[in-house]
Amino acid sequence: MSTDTLSSDKTAATSLPIIGRSATRIDGPLKVSGVARYSSDFHFPGMLYAVPVCARIASGTIQWIDTAAAAAMPGVQKIYTRENIGTFYRVPKSSKAQIDERRPPLEDDEVRYYGQYVAMVVADTFEQATAAADKVVATYAGTKAPDVRMKLSPDEKPETDTERGDPDKAFGKAAVTVDHVYTTPPETHNPIELHASVALWDGERFTLYETSQAIMNHRAVMAKMLGVPQENLRVITEYLGSGFGGKLWPWPHALLAAAAARELHRPIKLVVTRQMMFHNVGHRTNTQQRVRLGAGKDGKLVSLQQDFIQHSSRLDDTKEDCGEATGFLYSTPNLRVTSAFARRDIAPNTSMRGPGAVPGLYAVESAMDELAIALKMDPVELRLINEPEIDESKNIPFSSRHLKECLTTGAETFGWSKRNPAVGSMRDKGVILGWGMAACSWIASRADATASVMINADGSVRVASGTQDIGTGTYTMLAQMVSELIGVDMDKVKVVIGDSSLPAGPFSGGSMATASLIPAVAEASREAIEQLLKSASESDAAFAKIDADELAFTDGRVHRKNESADRGRRFEDVLAAARLGHVEGSGKAKGTMNDKHPKYSSHSYGAHFVEVSWEPAIAQLRVRRVVSVIDAGKIINPMTGRNQIEGAVTMGIGMALFEETSYDARNGMAINSNLADYVMVTHADAPDIDVVFLDYPDTKLNEMGARGIGEIGIAGLAAAVTAAVHHATGIRVRDLPVHVEDLLVSKVA
Numbered sequence: 096m097s098t099d100t101l102s103s104d105k106t107a108a109t110s111l112p113i114i115g116r117s118a119t120r121i122d123g124p125l126k127v128s129g130v131a132r133y134s135s136d137f138h139f140p141g142m143l144y145a146v147p148v149c150a151r152i153a154s155g156t157i158q159w160i161d162t163a164a165a166a167a168m169p170g171v172q173k174i175y176t177r178e179n180i181g182t183f184y185r186v187p188k189s190s191k192a193q194i195d196e197r198r199p200p201l202e203d204d205e206v207r208y209y210g211q212y213v214a215m216v217v218a219d220t221f222e223q224a225t226a227a228a229d230k231v232v233a234t235y236a237g238t239k240a241p242d243v244r245m246k247l248s249p250d251e252k253p254e255t256d257t258e259r260g261d262p263d264k265a266f267g268k269a270a271v272t273v274d275h276v277y278t279t280p281p282e283t284h285n286p287i288e289l290h291a292s293v294a295l296w297d298g299e300r301f302t303l304y305e306t307s308q309a310i311m312n313h314r315a316v317m318a319k320m321l322g323v324p325q326e327n328l329r330v331i332t333e334y335l336g337s338g339f340g341g342k343l344w345p346w347p348h349a350l351l352a353a354a355a356a357r358e359l360h361r362p363i364k365l366v367v368t369r370q371m372m373f374h375n376v377g378h379r380t381n382t383q384q385r386v387r388l389g390a391g392k393d394g395k396l397v398s399l400q401q402d403f404i405q406h407s408s409r410l411d412d413t414k415e416d417c418g419e420a421t422g423f424l425y426s427t428p429n430l431r432v433t434s435a436f437a438r439r440d441i442a443p444n445t446s447m448r449g450p451g452a453v454p455g456l457y458a459v460e461s462a463m464d465e466l467a468i469a470l471k472m473d474p475v476e477l478r479l480i481n482e483p484e485i486d487e488s489k490n491i492p493f494s495s496r497h498l499k500e501c502l503t504t505g506a507e508t509f510g511w512s513k514r515n516p517a518v519g520s521m522r523d524k525g526v527i528l529g530w531g532m533a534a535c536s537w538i539a540s541r542a543d544a545t546a547s548v549m550i551n552a553d554g555s556v557r558v559a560s561g562t563q564d565i566g567t568g569t570y571t572m573l574a575q576m577v578s579e580l581i582g583v584d585m586d587k588v589k590v591v592i593g594d595s596s597l598p599a600g601p602f603s604g605g606s607m608a609t610a611s612l613i614p615a616v617a618e619a620s621r622e623a624i625e626q627l628l629k630s631a632s633e634s635d636a637a638f639a640k641i642d643a644d645e646l647a648f649t650d651g652r653v654h655r656k657n658e659s660a661d662r663g664r665r666f667e668d669v670l671a672a673a674r675l676g677h678v679e680g681s682g683k684a685k686g687t688m689n690d691k692h693p694k695y696s697s698h699s700y701g702a703h704f705v706e707v708s709w710e711p712a713i714a715q716l717r718v719r720r721v722v723s724v725i726d727a728g729k730i731i732n733p734m735t736g737r738n739q740i741e742g743a744v745t746m747g748i749g750m751a752l753f754e755e756t757s758y759d760a761r762n763g764m765a766i767n768s769n770l771a772d773y774v775m776v777t778h779a780d781a782p783d784i785d786v787v788f789l790d791y792p793d794t795k796l797n798e799m800g801a802r803g804i805g806e807i808g809i810a811g812l813a814a815a816v817t818a819a820v821h822h823a824t825g826i827r828v829r830d831l832p833v834h835v836e837d838l839l840v841s842k843v844a
Contacts, residue, residue, distance in 0.1 A: 113579040114799060115790075117734035121590070122334070122570045131334045134304045135291035135366050142293075143172055145355055145365040146224040147348060148214035148231045149374065150206045153241035153440040153763030157204040158234045160214055165230040170223035173359060174231065175215040177201045181354055183320050192315040193344045195377055195413045196443040199320060200347035206235065207409045208442040209763035210374025215351050217363065241440035241763035245383050245404055253402065253435040257422045257488050260429030262387075265398035269389025273466045277386065277458035278830045280755040281406075282379040283372065283765070283773060284447060288336020290367040290376050292349045294356035300327045301353055307345070308338045309602030311561050314595040316345045321353055330595040335565040339746075340446030342565070343604045346376045373756060373765035373773075377445025380406045380415050384458035388466045389429075394477050396427035401459060407436045411443040417455030420536040420810075422488030423696055424459070425481040430488070440763060446604060448746055449806040452537060453813075457750075460533035460814035461829065464821070473516070474818070475506050478534050486696030494695035494795040497726040498534060501702040501789065505532070505724040508787060509704035518825040519843030527709040527843060528719075529823025532702060535811030539697040539728070539793065539802040540688040542601035544611040548577060548619040549679045550627055552670040556581050557677075558616060559591040562600030562608060567805055568735035572609055573616065575731060576799075580620040581666075582650035598681065606699075606803020607688070609731060613797040614684035622680025624648045627666055634673035637664055687796070695795050699727040699802045703744070705815040706782075709823040711844050714835050718748050718816060720783040728793035728802035736804055740786045743808025749776040750809065751816035752832050 125131040150157075162174045183199030186192050200212045213233050218224035247253070266272060293304035301323065307313040310330040318325040335342065352365040367376060382405050389398035403417040418432030447453075467474035482499055485492050506512070514530045515521055521528040546560040558577045564570045574588040581588075591597065601611035625643075631653045632643040638653070647656045654663025670677065687693065704722040709715075721744050730736040753774040757767050767773045786808075792800020813831060821827050824841040 113575050113585065114731055115729060115733070118571055118575055118585065118732050120568055120571050120735065121574050121585070122564065126334070133288055133334050133336055134293060134306045134332065135289070135364065137293045137304045139295065139362040142362040142364055143217050143219060143359065144221040144224045145215055145217045145352055145363050146228040147212045147351065148216065148228050148233070149210045149371065150213050150233065151209065151762065152206055152235050152238045153209045155206050155235040155238035157206065157213060158236050161232040162214065165216060165227040168223065168227045168230065170219035171216060171227045172219065173217045173355070175201065175217070175351070175355065177204065181358065182322070183350055184322050186316055186319050190319070192319060193312050194316050195344050195411060195445045196347060198410055200351055208374065208440060210371065210442060212347055212351065212375070215355070217355050217359065240761055243406070243439050243441070245406070245437055247404060247435055247437055251435055251437060253433040256418050256432040256434050258431040259487065262398045262400045262429040262431045265429040266387055266389040266400065269397050270392045271390050271466065271469050273388040273462050273469060275386060275462060275465065275829055277384045277461055279382045279454040279457060280831060281381045282447060282750065282754045283756045284339050284341030284377065285372065285770065285773060285775060286337035286339060286341070289369065289372060290342065290346060290348065292352040292365045294352040294363045296356040296360060300329070302329045302331065303349065303353060304331050305349060306335060306338070306342050307332045308335065308342045308563060308565050308604055309344065310563055310593065310595045311599050312602055313345050317349065317353060320350055331593060332563045333593045335563060337566045339448040340450060340604060341377050343446055343602065348375065369770065370768045373768035374442050377443060378756060379447035380444035382415055382417055382454045384417055384455070386458050386462040388462050390466060390470065394470050394472050394480050396425055396481050398429040399425065399427045400431050401455070402433045403455070404435045404437055406439050406441055406444070408441055408443040409438050412436060413444050415444065415454060416451030417458065419451040419538065420456060421459055423483065423486040424534065424536055426483035426487060448743065449537070449809045453810050456533070456535055456811045457813045457831065460811050461817060464531065464533070464814065464818040465827065474532055475502050475511060478502055489696055491693065491696050494697040495728065495791055495793040496700060497789055497791050498700040501700055501724040501726050502534065504787060504789070505702040505704050505722055508724065508785065509722040511704060518822060523708070527823050529707045529709060529819040529821070530705070531815045531818025531822055532704045533811035533815040533818065535701045535703060535807055537606060537699045537803070537807035537810055539610065539699050539796055540605065540607055540686070541611040541684065541796065542607050542686040542688055543599070543684070544601045544615040545598040545681065545683045546600065546612060546615040546619045547598050547679060547681045548616065548623045549677045550581065550623050550666055551677045552667055552675060554667045555587045555589055556583055557589040557591060559597045560600035560612060560615065561595050561597040562592050562612065563603055564592060565603045567603065567739060568732060569603070569608060571735060572731050573612065576613065576616050577620065580617060606805040606807065609801055610797050610803055611684065611686065613799050613801060615682040617798055618682030618684065619680040622682065623678050624680070626678035626680060627669060628653060630673040630675060630678060631669045635664065635669050636672065697793065697796050699725065699804065699807045701725040701807050703812050703815040705819045707816065707819040707823055709838070711841060714839060716752070716820065716833070716835060716838060718782045722785045722787070723808060724787040724789065725804065725807060726789045726791060727804045727807060728791065728796065729800040730788050731799070731801050733788065736788065737786045739804050740808035741784045743806060744784050744812055745776045745781055747809040747812025748780065748816065750831060751813035755832050
């Protein structure tokens with residue numbers, strides 16, 4: 096059931112390099128024609144439909160669950176509660192398998208957040224299951240309003256994440272200081288595709304069609320929690336309708352679907368509702384960050400302190416690492432970052448596009464803008480003079496860092512030299528303009544990856560890996576890589592991913608998938624070529640009595656090393672002479688993300704420049720244009736790369752101006768749990784976005800020099816927007832998102 100996607104790009108035979116060339120998505124025709132299958136698109140004979148029943152309190156104990164009325168309704172096959180769901184197991188924290196909500200569903204009678212699953216109805220149709228689920232009645236004891244305090248309790252102690260020098264002493268002696276608190280609200284993932292699970296059980300093995308950004312991890316987690324060997328469990332994700340981090344790790348609905356399939360011996364489909372998306376599959380947690388900066392009159396930082404608190408659930412501890420980029424972004428001899436969990440009556444949080452560094456850079460970059468104003472210094476210049484020579488948090492060199500060029504190129508492209516720093520001083524046809532900027536960074540790392548490459552006698556090449564395409568262009572990127580490595584047109588490359596039965600591939604998160612796949616695919620290609628040359632030496636009369644090490648492979652042809660490729664033989668002819676259907680190579684690459692003693696500090700960098708317009712007469716604030724300059728190594732496909740940055744910038748505008756999940760103080764219910772009330776950026780809100788990629792391949796990370804780009808486009812963007820808002824209105828917004836009400840006190844008109 097794995098996906099074979101054949102490229103349709105007819106331009107690959109040109110003399111231009113394929114890596115670094117814009118190529119249309121090879122999966123595009125399948126998606127626009129409706130042929131591409133997403134998890135909820137799979138249907139099987141005898142399929143039943145499952146609908147969970149959710150708690151309507153934030154905290155309390157289940158006394159009893161009345162299922163009688165629901166069980167008597169037409170089409171109902173089974174109603175599951177804690178009493179009859181069977182046994183689930185836990186994933187130990189020491190395991191490499193990743194999961195954010197460790198408590199299995201229906202494990203006990205304690206309710207710890209609104210929306211927690213308390214039962215599940217299985218029926219012949221989705222409509223019947225939904226109607227019956229509405230009739231299940233749960234009675235609770237000890238209910239109380241959710242505790243959502245951000246202030247730490249006496250037993251909740253901050254921990255020091257990174258520290259050097261004496262930041263308190265240096266701050267006290269600094270000529271110019273900034274000391275402010277910045278907050279970000281809870282945000283909810285809202286991809287168009289809802290989370291879904293289709294589970295099949297054949298009496299011995301599971302086949303699970305999942306909305307997953309990490310099919311290999313999903314298999315590992317589900318095997319542990321269901322108590323079956325990994326080889327008896329297969330996970331398939333042919334296409335994903337985006338995930339933004341919310342689909343990285345498994346959620347309880349997947350276990351419920353699998354358990355019902357095993358017990359009923361029928362295929363089960365469970366699709367999470369849009370309202371459930373706000374409670375049951377993670378969110379970006381809210382943060383509170385105090386940032387203290389101290390600088391000399393020349394603008395050089397002498398002290399940087401960031402103390403952040405985040406909400407988390409009672410049982411889980413997924414960290415929103417706001418200080419991820421703080422230790423190395425700017426040079427300062429004195430620095431400290433502390434973090435703390437405020438465990439409250441909320442659902443588990445999870446990764447959201449740019450976890451940690453995105454809210455963290457909002458605070459740090461906002462403080463840098465405030466420091467520039469206090470110094471009466473240009474904010475670009477302030478960042479330039481605080482550029483570090485090495486990663487001062489680890490005392491190691493950068494693998495590649497061109498933040499200075501991002502800043503200067505961005506300033507030139509944007510026209511920053513024309514900026515009048517006076518608040519409200521810039522106008523365009525009566526509209527007040529505000530200009531703001533911020534720097535950004537994102538980790539550059541690799542996960543473990545394996546891949547296989549098969550060179551076929553029909554002239555095609557097959558590349559396979561147990562990874563997935565979450566909409567970022569992985570299908571196309573793999574086709575480009577193999578096209579260049581083997582020397583065939585892209586339309587001859589078959590890309591096979593999305594199936595855990597394939598060689599174990601990387602997860603699609605942290606902007607690591609591309610960087611992780613490159614060394615594995617390159618090694619597999621080299622091994623396949625080596626096998627091809629051996630076959631030519633042994634079986635092709637054209638190369639009789641020529642050792643394999645005297646042969647070369649160029650642009651799809653086997654030839655003698657001292658001759659041009661034009662005089663060689665096409666690989667399909669070599670395979671035909673050897674009577675071989677194919678030769679195959681495998682490649683394996685070790686990840687770098689858990690390296691405790693790295694030789695280099697590897698990150699991507701960038702700078703955002705933003706223009707907003709403010710019309711006080713009608714209280715209208717708009718982001719009019721954005722220039723983003725990105726240093727992310729070699730860009731494999733500039734077209735899909737630009738799409739990634741544009742999408743991330745758009746999400747950053749949503750973070751700055753719109754997105755915020757609001758909860759009922761009485762029971763913790765998300766009161767804007769729909770796409771009408773949860774406001775996101777639409778086409779009408781989207782500005783002109785100019786994306787500029789610098790071209791500095793980072794070959795210390797992988798041989799093609801590519802780093803990930805999915806998340807860096809959102810990092811720092813909100814700070815650039817609020818800086819522009821301040822420039823236009825004189826109002827400094829430190830609590831996201833910006834509300835128009837915040838700006839009505841502006842005296843700029």
